[in-house]
Amino acid sequence: MQAGYWIRSKPIYGGLQWQHKAQAHVIIASGEGGRAVLRLLQQQLPPQAIKVLYLPEAQADHSHALRHMLQDVLGLDLASALSRHDTAAALWLALDEVLTASRMGTRIYAAGDEAFLWQVAAQAALHGVLNADIMREQAASLARAVYCVHCKTISHHVNTNIATCSGCQRQLLVRDHFSRRLGAYMGLMIDAEEPGNVPDILEIYP
Amino acid sequence: MNKLDHIQAETAAFHHAPFNEETFRGDYSFHNSAKGIKRFPYPFEQDHYMYSVNIEPHQPGKPGAITEHAFDIDEHYVAECEDKRMTLEQDAGRYAALPHMMDAQWDFLELTMESLARDYPQYFSLLKDGERWTWHNSVLGISDSFIFGDASTLPMEPFEYMGRQTQGDFVLLDQREGTLFADAGFITSQADWSLAFDIGMSWHEWHGPVPQVDKMGIMDRALKFLMSLQQGKPVRRLNWTMTVNPRLDTSPEHYPEWGPDRLTVTAENAGQKAHLRVELQAMFRLPRSNAILFSIRCYLLSLEDMATQPKWIKRFHRVIRDLHPDLLEYKGIKVYHEPLLQWLAPHDDGAVLSEGAQLD
Amino acid sequence: MSALANKLMITEPDIQTPANTSDQRSQNAGLKVIVQTIREVAEGIREFTLVSADGSALPAFSGGSHIVVSMPSGTRIYRNAYSLLSPPQQRDHYRIAVRLQENSRGGSRFMHQEVKVGMALEVAWPLNLFALSRLARKQVLVAGGIGITPFMSQVQELLRQAQASQSAVLQTAGSKITPPDFELHYAYRSQDHAAYVPELQALLGDRLKCYDQSQGVTLDIRQLLAEQPLGTHVYTCGPEGMVQALLQSADELGWPPAHVHHEEFLAPPVGSPFTIKLASSQQEVQVGADQSMLEALEQAGVDAPYLCRGGACGRCELEVLSTDGTLEHHDHYLSAEEKRAGRKIMPCVSRARCDVIELNF
Numbered sequence: 001m002q003a004g005y006w007i008r009s010k011p012i013y014g015g016l017q018w019q020h021k022a023q024a025h026v027i028i029a030s031g032e033g034g035r036a037v038l039r040l041l042q043q044q045l046p047p048q049a050i051k052v053l054y055l056p057e058a059q060a061d062h063s064h065a066l067r068h069m070l071q072d073v074l075g076l077d078l079a080s081a082l083s084r085h086d087t088a089a090a091l092w093l094a095l096d097e098v099l100t101a102s103r104m105g106t107r108i109y110a111a112g113d114e115a116f117l118w119q120v121a122a123q124a125a126l127h128g129v130l131n132a133d134i135m136r137e138q139a140a141s142l143a144r145a146v147y148c149v150h151c152k153t154i155s156h157h158v159n160t161n162i163a164t165c166s167g168c169q170r171q172l173l174v175r176d177h178f179s180r181r182l183g184a185y186m187g188l189m190i191d192a193e194e195p196g197n198v199p200d201i202l203e204i205y206p
Numbered sequence: 207m208n209k210l211d212h213i214q215a216e217t218a219a220f221h222h223a224p225f226n227e228e229t230f231r232g233d234y235s236f237h238n239s240a241k242g243i244k245r246f247p248y249p250f251e252q253d254h255y256m257y258s259v260n261i262e263p264h265q266p267g268k269p270g271a272i273t274e275h276a277f278d279i280d281e282h283y284v285a286e287c288e289d290k291r292m293t294l295e296q297d298a299g300r301y302a303a304l305p306h307m308m309d310a311q312w313d314f315l316e317l318t319m320e321s322l323a324r325d326y327p328q329y330f331s332l333l334k335d336g337e338r339w340t341w342h343n344s345v346l347g348i349s350d351s352f353i354f355g356d357a358s359t360l361p362m363e364p365f366e367y368m369g370r371q372t373q374g375d376f377v378l379l380d381q382r383e384g385t386l387f388a389d390a391g392f393i394t395s396q397a398d399w400s401l402a403f404d405i406g407m408s409w410h411e412w413h414g415p416v417p418q419v420d421k422m423g424i425m426d427r428a429l430k431f432l433m434s435l436q437q438g439k440p441v442r443r444l445n446w447t448m449t450v451n452p453r454l455d456t457s458p459e460h461y462p463e464w465g466p467d468r469l470t471v472t473a474e475n476a477g478q479k480a481h482l483r484v485e486l487q488a489m490f491r492l493p494r495s496n497a498i499l500f501s502i503r504c505y506l507l508s509l510e511d512m513a514t515q516p517k518w519i520k521r522f523h524r525v526i527r528d529l530h531p532d533l534l535e536y537k538g539i540k541v542y543h544e545p546l547l548q549w550l551a552p553h554d555d556g557a558v559l560s561e562g563a564q565l566d
Numbered sequence: 567m568s569a570l571a572n573k574l575m576i577t578e579p580d581i582q583t584p585a586n587t588s589d590q591r592s593q594n595a596g597l598k599v600i601v602q603t604i605r606e607v608a609e610g611i612r613e614f615t616l617v618s619a620d621g622s623a624l625p626a627f628s629g630g631s632h633i634v635v636s637m638p639s640g641t642r643i644y645r646n647a648y649s650l651l652s653p654p655q656q657r658d659h660y661r662i663a664v665r666l667q668e669n670s671r672g673g674s675r676f677m678h679q680e681v682k683v684g685m686a687l688e689v690a691w692p693l694n695l696f697a698l699s700r701l702a703r704k705q706v707l708v709a710g711g712i713g714i715t716p717f718m719s720q721v722q723e724l725l726r727q728a729q730a731s732q733s734a735v736l737q738t739a740g741s742k743i744t745p746p747d748f749e750l751h752y753a754y755r756s757q758d759h760a761a762y763v764p765e766l767q768a769l770l771g772d773r774l775k776c777y778d779q780s781q782g783v784t785l786d787i788r789q790l791l792a793e794q795p796l797g798t799h800v801y802t803c804g805p806e807g808m809v810q811a812l813l814q815s816a817d818e819l820g821w822p823p824a825h826v827h828h829e830e831f832l833a834p835p836v837g838s839p840f841t842i843k844l845a846s847s848q849q850e851v852q853v854g855a856d857q858s859m860l861e862a863l864e865q866a867g868v869d870a871p872y873l874c875r876g877g878a879c880g881r882c883e884l885e886v887l888s889t890d891g892t893l894e895h896h897d898h899y900l901s902a903e904e905k906r907a908g909r910k911i912m913p914c915v916s917r918a919r920c921d922v923i924e925l926n927f
Contacts, residue, residue: 128703128797
């Protein structure tokens with residue numbers, strides 16, 4: 001961590017809020033992101049069409065609550081309002097179809113862990129959606145994806161300030177410098193100058 | 207066929223020319239001639255260093271100065287091009303261009319070819335027959351005819367083609383959404399930043415890791431300025447850091463190779479090992495793409511060579527002695543700050559020095 | 567040396583470069599041009615073709631660029647910005663079109679009445695404050711009346727991109743990119759007021775949609791924006807009412823701001839005379855009723871910064887130290903907050919209703 005200054009490449013996430021000026025709403029969420037979507041659905045509903053694309057995770061599956069909320073509480077047509085997917089590949093395929101049919105004015109929301117948020121951005125970019133066009137909420141985990149600048153491997157779900165690269169096994173300092181294109185923080189070998197001199201490894205991204 | 211593969215063989219014949227036989231790695235035989243030392247862009251105007259944007263028009267400097275021409279070709283040209291080739295061979299990711307940057311690539315090719323052919327007619331020539339252009343680089347033994355605008359007629363993408371034949375690093379910035387995006391780069395001599403990681407970043411994301419500047423609004427003002435940069439009015443600034451051993455490729459990618467060198471600096475060898483690294487950064491508005499070319503030309507000077515100019519070495523001692531700890535850390539000097547000062551201190555008698563970076 | 571090069575050098579030495587190109591570093595020098603032709607392209611709109619005075623190639627530019635033309639008239643120099651109409655890659659001439667403004671402060675009147683074929687003018691290097699996004703999936707261009715001018719070069723650029731991808735050039739270079747689809751919507755009062763319709767029809771075919779108000783054909787901006795696919799960018803230039811209607815529709819429909827582009831060039835509005843006091847030199851400069859602050863400073867020999875002269879680029883920004891009246895901001899550059907704060911002013915289009923304004927310059 002760079003204590004003395006703020007690195008402006010590090011994204012700061014807020015909570016999801018409806019963008020009331022819109023033609024339609026597309027919400028993409030995974031795992032614990034489902035809870036963020038439920039929170040959003042508790043806000044006053046906009047009049048335009050709403051579509052939720054959801055990828056449950058083993059430890060975090062909010063599909064039932066989403067179904068109840070959308071269908072039973074809000075009275076929406078479930079077939080058009082919710083599409084639940086078992087694999088990431090299926091989710092991206094469905095998102096591609098939805099965005100292909102979408103018009104300008106379709107508001108896009110994403111909720112999930114940080115890596116997921118930027119996968120959504122990469123998929124949407126194929127349709128000319130800019131990073132700034134998407135509203136994001138980082139749900140639950142602060143885990144980081146870490147790009148090893150030496151071997152170019154991305155290690156996922158890193159909870160510590162220093163992590164072992166899953167590609168080259170080097171000990172990487174997880175910097176605050178973030179690439180939206182890669183959806184990952186920069187990892188730099190920490191003991192290059194003095195091999196073996198690795199500071200305490202601390203869990204700071206639970 | 208990749209015509210640049212022949213660089214090494216063909217350049218052998220030119221070693222009698224005004225180009226040094228030297229390396230930026232391995233035995234580090236890089237050296238400056240007496241003339242090379244005198245034209246070094248010494249950046250310190252005062253005894254104390256403060257980060258500033260210090261942008262000025264990139265106007266032609268005096269004959270022989272590094273700013274005489276838009277792109278400076280010096281005694282290190284052959285060795286630097288060879289070093290670029292080796293770095294790219296190890297890691298192709300040092301060159302990258304996002305697909306929407308093709309117009310900017312051609313702008314870059316045109317600007318460098320026209321500049322080099324105009325400013326160094328003894329080494330380079332460009333002939334145009336409508337869109338059919340013929341480029342000769344007699345130093346590297348390269349000769350190609352191609353259709354301007356048709357990348358399939360060149361052995362590689364236009365930006366890479368001329369990036370390999372022009373000293374320095376290059377970034378092409380796309381202007382949109384009220385900011386600039388680093389959407390293409392040719393980066394083989396970077397001071398510790400990674401193209402593969404940073405490509406596609408906006409101005410503020412890219413400069414994120416620079417300490418001490420954000421709170422001053424410097425980056426905001428520099429961005430505003432660059433966004434209204436005009437064609438025909440390029441600008442430049444100097445930036446500096448230090449490098450242990452005369453190494454161009456101080457990339458984060460190869461940090462495990464060069465990082466440990468910092469620990470080898472002693473009070474005895476700092477004069478040969480520690481180098482002041484100055485970047486001449488020039489920014490050009492490009493015509494067809496409306497992109498900005500950010501060129502970063504690196505100059506290296508060992509402390510021993512710097513000591514041949516008493517004003518420079520005395521001032522450098524004071525700058526390094528009083529540098530803010532954040533900047534010592536950022537510039538990677540912290541680990542050898544002590545031996546560095548031990549080597550520098552005896553060269554500084556404390557005399558009052560004249561303002562400005564010029565030699566007295 | 568290749569056989570081709572040999573041939574060129576022997577038989578056609580005059581096509582050698584770079585003697586024939588504009589040096590990127592010719593600092594501060596404007597481009598000297600000669601008026602080659604003048605023609606009427608619509609009622610009150612005159613087109614000027616400019617060629618370089620010394621026969622060298624003019625700088626290439628990007629679609630949507632403009633030039634600032636200097637017009638020396640008596641003791642005053644008018645400098646007005648005009649969009650470039652010629653194809654961006656065409657370097658042997660520039661074309662601009664000037665509509666005679668009612669209540670002209672002088673610039674358009676000068677162009678219409680005093681500029682003749684063969685006359686020498688100085689123009690600034692091209693500048694683009696209305697560039698096309700390179701990430702768009704579709705480009706929708708919306709022009710009203712004389713607002714067609716910046717689109718003349720943009721459509722050329724878009725056509726070139728479309729053709730380049732057809733020739734599969736980009737694919738061989740390893741970076742396949744699909745050029746954006748595009749269409750131009752052109753609304754005008756009547757045929758007599760519409761410049762370049764036949765030229766655009768020939769160039770664009772179905773991509774051009776015309777709306778002749780005198781025939782009752784109107785452009786439904788809201789409907790147009792409502793049906794655009796994701797990834798579209800919209801660009802508009804025209805009367806203020808049309809531009810505002812488009813911006814409002816886009817906002818209400820939920821278009822993200824980065825997808826909406828507009829160009830509004832302002833002529834500096836007239837007002838009451840007042841005095842500028844410069845803090846550094848204590849010099850006092852009188853601003854006439856029909857003069858901009860920038861023009862007054864220039865006339866007084868003050869070397870003030872400027873670029874677009876249309877309140878768009880931000881280069882001429884000056885700090886206001888004090889005034890005994892109120893600022894009249896007309897620019898598109900300062901934020902609403904900055905305008906309220908009253909510490910900054912863009913002297914190219916803004917002025918003050920006061921006796922004295924002191925500037926930190």
